[in-house]
Amino acid sequence: MLFFSFFKTLVDQEVTVELKNDIEIKGTLKSVDQYLNLKIDNISTVNEGKYPHLKSVKTLFIRGSTVRYVHMSPSSVDCTLLQDASRREALVQSAK
């Protein structure tokens, strides 16, 4: 659940999602669920010449499993908090 909480802190921030089929989508993260499915608003495709079929789309839902990367601004991430949360999550997992 760590990255579910992590993505919740990124809501309303600008992100770039790279999918496993190489499409890159830039937009505002609007919501996220436990499967890390994403809802993105005000989208633009980074490589529009190559993938013109998303040109008229404004908002979309991305199935979590198709995501390769999510790029974000470093200023929107608290690194120490994330590291500590990872250690805590590791402890919880090993106790199971």
Place this chain on the structure above:
Amino acid sequence: MSTLRTEQQSQEPLDLIRFQLDEFVLVKLRGAREMKGRLQGYDSHCNMVLSEAQEFIFSEKDVEPIVKKTEMVFVRGDSVILVSPSTE
């Protein structure tokens, strides 16, 4: 915390990744890709967040890989093949 528990913990494969938190790692990914960066977070699915990262996309033999720099990136665990400590 007893010694036994600490030993048990350090035996788990994922603990190797835990020791790399805030260190540079090399992550080999599906699709002939590698990502080098400072490990900021991970979970049991090998989802990861890397900072100061560089992505290498390999195409053909003897051709230099494409390098893409990224300040902060989330990598989905199902693309991860291996994680290794890296120098840099």
